[in-house]
Amino acid sequence: MVLAAGDAVKPHSSFDPVSNKPADRAADSRTNGTAETNGESHSAIRHEERGQPEPGPAAAQAVPESPKRHVWRWIIVVALAAGAWYGRSYWLPWLNSALGRSNGNGAAARPSRPVPVRTATVVKRDLDLYLNGLGTVTAFKTVTLKSRVDGELVKVAFTEGQMVKEGDLLAEIDPRPFEAELEQVEGTLAKDEATLELAKLNLERVQELRKKNSIAQQQVDEQVAAVQQMEGTVQTDAGLVANARLQLKYCKIIAPITGRIGLRLVDQGNIVHASDVMGMAVITQLQPIAVVFPISQDEIPRVQKQMNSGKTLTVYAYDRGFSTRLATGKLYAIDNQVDATTGTVKFKAVFDNEDNMLFPNQFVNARLLVDTLHDAVIVPSAAVQRGPNGMFVYVVQPDDKVHMQTVVTGEAEGPETAVATGLVSGDVVVTDGIDKLKEGSEITTQEKEREKAKRAEAGQGAGAGNAPRAEKT
Numbered sequence: 001m002v003l004a005a006g007d008a009v010k011p012h013s014s015f016d017p018v019s020n021k022p023a024d025r026a027a028d029s030r031t032n033g034t035a036e037t038n039g040e041s042h043s044a045i046r047h048e049e050r051g052q053p054e055p056g057p058a059a060a061q062a063v064p065e066s067p068k069r070h071v072w073r074w075i076i077v078v079a080l081a082a083g084a085w086y087g088r089s090y091w092l093p094w095l096n097s098a099l100g101r102s103n104g105n106g107a108a109a110r111p112s113r114p115v116p117v118r119t120a121t122v123v124k125r126d127l128d129l130y131l132n133g134l135g136t137v138t139a140f141k142t143v144t145l146k147s148r149v150d151g152e153l154v155k156v157a158f159t160e161g162q163m164v165k166e167g168d169l170l171a172e173i174d175p176r177p178f179e180a181e182l183e184q185v186e187g188t189l190a191k192d193e194a195t196l197e198l199a200k201l202n203l204e205r206v207q208e209l210r211k212k213n214s215i216a217q218q219q220v221d222e223q224v225a226a227v228q229q230m231e232g233t234v235q236t237d238a239g240l241v242a243n244a245r246l247q248l249k250y251c252k253i254i255a256p257i258t259g260r261i262g263l264r265l266v267d268q269g270n271i272v273h274a275s276d277v278m279g280m281a282v283i284t285q286l287q288p289i290a291v292v293f294p295i296s297q298d299e300i301p302r303v304q305k306q307m308n309s310g311k312t313l314t315v316y317a318y319d320r321g322f323s324t325r326l327a328t329g330k331l332y333a334i335d336n337q338v339d340a341t342t343g344t345v346k347f348k349a350v351f352d353n354e355d356n357m358l359f360p361n362q363f364v365n366a367r368l369l370v371d372t373l374h375d376a377v378i379v380p381s382a383a384v385q386r387g388p389n390g391m392f393v394y395v396v397q398p399d400d401k402v403h404m405q406t407v408v409t410g411e412a413e414g415p416e417t418a419v420a421t422g423l424v425s426g427d428v429v430v431t432d433g434i435d436k437l438k439e440g441s442e443i444t445t446q447e448k449e450r451e452k453a454k455r456a457e458a459g460q461g462a463g464a465g466n467a468p469r470a471e472k473t
Contacts, residue, residue, distance in 0.1 A: 114443055290350050
């Protein structure tokens, strides 16, 4: 290519990597002539067409980077990325908080939704303190009916499960053999009594004859001995008569105590014996009845203090689920020693049991009313939480935001806890949903949500009523 007259070659200040390649220089030399003339002119023209300055001598001598450097750069980048991912638990929360602050300072932050919770109102009233124990109902008297004579059971005068009174006839054994025996011993007694009377008359006669010295003293002594012998015989006969009458009385089995009779164990017509191991029935006293329950040895001073002051402690008997109160009684006695294996002492309570709700050997939950706190500030136990600074509760403010209030708790009884300081009657505390709260959190309740829904429905109804009606054509 021939340059026009007046055209000047512009100097180049930058290096073109495309035209600086050896292959390009070789192509230029073949096409335009030698590298000293035509090649350089062609390169200058080409750079002018691209609008790029021609590379200087220093840039032309630059050496391309080694591929190993690129590999090491990638290794360093991957290592940094892996370290950042491994330590994300340290820098990610900080980054989130920083972004949150920037968003809050910049555009308007998105308002947080109210936390749904359940609340309760602090009240001021008396709080009863109880001691609980699993007890067993125990009867004061239990009697097994047995026959004291042998014979046929000819009559059963009771109904199974019947409430019987002391002295009621329950069963009868055939009395005829015992009546015959009684008549026999009574006859013997009458005979011996007559013999005794005759011996006494004979004694009077010999004593008169002895005064006249008609008989010897020996005959008088013999008659005195005969009288004494007959007196002993008569006394023996009288004992036999009394025993026969007693055996006849035993033919009727009488209730020895008042209580409920159980199921019949022997039917009418069977032969019963005094040596039988199994009785005919069992009578258990139900009114009054006792409950024996254990209490920890650590609670003995509290109970003993109340008893020493002359107070009568009340005991309540509940079913196994603490859902139904069966009876109300009073503490009757405390055992004289602690069970070393369990560390408990047995308490015995007595119940009138007028409605017969307690049965012997029944398992019940006994609650001993040991003390009462008067005018105590009471909150649900679920509202009291433990924090680094002690016990606290979340108190609901008038603007439906919560405040973390530190409290000092007292005695606790089941789901209720007495608060010594920190709360007053009428405060509203959070009882459920506490894990989602913090200082100043906004809360809502089911009651408030229902009120909002009712107001929304009322507003929609009012809007529909005020809407213009379409005219009829």
